[in-house]
Amino acid sequence: MPLGARIFLVYFLFVGLAGWFVLSTVMDEIRPGVRQSTEETLVDTANLLAEILRDEVKAGGLAQSRLPALLEAYGRRQPQAQIWGVEKTQVNHRIYVTDAHGIVLLDSSGAAVGEDYSRWNDVLLTLRGQYGARSSREDPSDPDSSVMYVAAPIKDGERIIGVVSVAKPNRTLQPYIERSQRRLGWLGAGLIGLGLLIGALLSWWLSASLRKLTRYAQAVSAGQRAELPSLRGGELTQLAQALERMRTELEGKAYVERYVHTLTHELKSPLAAIRGAAELLGGEMPAAQRQRFVGNIDQEAGRMQQLIERLLHLAQVEQRQGLEERVRVPLRGLLEALLEQQMARIARASLRVDNQLPAGLDVWGERFLLRQALANLLDNALDFTPPGGWLRCSAEARDGRVELRLFNQAEAIPDYALARLCERFYSLPRPGGGRKSSGLGLNFVSEVAQLHGGALRIGNVEGGVEVVLSLPRA
Template sequence: MPLGVRIFLVYFLFVGLAGWFVLSTVMDEIRPGVRQSTEETLVDTANLLAEILRDEVKAGRLQQSRLPAMLQAYGQRQPQASIWGVTKTQVNHRIYVTDAKGMVLLDSTGAAVGQDYSRWNDVLLTLRGEYGARSTKEDPNDPDSSVMYVAAPIMDGARIIGVVSVAKPNRTLQPYIERSEQRLAWLGGGLIVLGLLVGALLSWWLSVALRKLTRYAQAVSAGERAELPSVRGGELAQLAEAIERMRTELEGKAYVERYVHTLTHELKSPLAAIRGAAELLDGEMPGEQRQRFVANIGQESARIQQLIERLLHLAQVEQRQVLEEQVAVPLRALVEALLQAQMARIEAAGLRIDNLIDAELCARGEVFLLRQALANLLDNALDFTPSAGLIRFSAKATGSRIELLLFNQGAAIPDYALTRLCERFYSLPRPGGGRKSTGLGLNFVQEVVQLHGGELQVGNVEGGVQVRLVVGRA
């Protein structure tokens, strides 16, 4: 299982459980919280009514007062109030008054007048001087039919002369409870989803960064050219830099060792030829023969110098992971400059040159490297094109890429050599002498093309050999 998925699952489990616990706890507190607030309001209302009713109860004229008619009118009112999105269309308080013995003197519903309420907790406890309250179901089989009763004493000095009770059905609180629960459920669910989304994004970001570093490490271990990925975040950025430093150090050690072995192997042959010629020159010989050995020493020395220069150029390209610059490079002008530099050799061999590249076509890349790559390809074409033969440059744009073609007349490349042309130090004998090159030219061109994100192909076509080079278009 990927690390990012594991992190998200742990995060999901933690956020989900924490969210569920908090949400369920708060939801469980909504109903008692609303009822507690309502009870507090009923206490205030009951005590206010106790003060209003005191004189009438003390004088014993409660039934003859205006209060029964007022309570009846109160019960018929239709407030049409909108409270937090809930419309209230009727009043829901029930108010009854009992004397000091618990007998009902006044009932806003008119149903309990004359009944003995002394055993109900609201009246009983209040007459004892305690806080009187009770909750009673109107229908024993209906848990939602409970009614909350809160009482307050009617005082005559220090003596309790009666009790006023205010009741409110709990079902009238249900719309507010349901609305609060619904809003809380939406908000809580939204926060949980948002938290999970943040966790998913964090896991995705971490997974993407780790996959970039993993692909980079795999490419480096496979010997491929790879650019250090851009990774944000303190520890991840430090990890990327550490991997890059490790790659540089390891590649540097292996690179130096490989090139020392390569250079040693390739220098054996020309050094042996120079040493042999020098030993022969130490003795007596005809002038013509001496001149031939001196020429051999010069040729082998030039070969050593060319080998070293080519290796240095190749090393510079192989060690680079990215281009130092990416500019528009006019291909026709670049090829013209290379042809002018080789004009003496071209005229001496009587070669025909066709530069069919459109003047407006521009490649995107590093001028110096593209010039060196095309110079190597032109050298090979000049080596293998017979006198009076044709060399033709052409190019075409295909979307965001440019396809450059270099054709030269000449013998076809042997089948056994086609797959080895870009190998380091592999070279075919040149026509008219059998001399071989350093075998680094096409290898260098391939490295340059790969550095530019392109591709190189060399193959036989009708009448000669064609090199196909693809790079980005400016």
């Protein structure tokens, strides 16, 4: 299972369980909370009525007063009140009054007048001077039929002369409880969903950052040119920088070892030729032969110098992870300058050059590297073009890129060599002598093309060989 999925799963379990626990706890507390608030209101109401009814109960004229008619009229009222989205269409309080012996003197429902309520807790406890309250079911088999009763003493001085009880069915509170639970449920679900979304985004961001670092490490281990990914986050940025420093250290050591071995191997042949010629020059020989050996030493020394210079140029390009500058480079002007430098060689071989590069066709890149790359391509083409042959330079723009084509008249490249032309130190014999080059020119051009985000292709065409260099268009 991917790391991001595992992180999200753990986060999901934590947020889900924590959210469910908190939500279920709050849900369970809504019902008793509403009932406690209602009971507190009933206590106030009962005590207010106890003060209002005190004189009538003390005088014994409660039944003959206006209170029975008032309570009957109260029971018929239809408030039509909108309370937090719940419509209230009738009053629900039941009020009854008992004397000091618990006998009902007045009942707003008119059903219990004259009955003995002295055994009910609301009346019993209040007559004892305690807080009197009870909750009783109207239907013993129906748990939703419970009614809450709260009583207050009617006093004459310090003597309790009666009790007034106020009752409210719990079912009248249920719409408010259900509405609160419903709103809380939606809110809780939304918060849990938002938390999970944040967790998913966090897991995706962390996984994406790790995938970038993984791809970077894989590219580096495969020897590819890779740019350090840009990451946000202190620890991830530090990890990326640590990987970059480790890559630089390891690549530097391996690079030096590889080039020392390569340079040692490639210098063996010219050094052996120079040493052999020097030994022979120590003896007596004709002047003409001596001059030939001196020429060999000069030729091999030049070969060594060219090899070292090209290795240094190639090393500079291979070690780079990006361009030092990105400027507009005109291709036609660059190629004309290179042809001008090679004009003596072109004239000596009687070569025909057709420069078809259009004016105004520019590319983005580092001018110095592009000049070196084109110089290598032109030098390679001149090596393989026979005397009297011709070269053609052309270019076309497509899909935001420029394809520079350099054609030279020459024999076809063998199939076995086509795939290896850009390998380091691989070279084909030059026409007319069989001499090989250092094998670094095309490899250098390929590295420059990749550094610019382009590519190098070499293939046989009718009448010769064509090299295609793809670069980003300016």
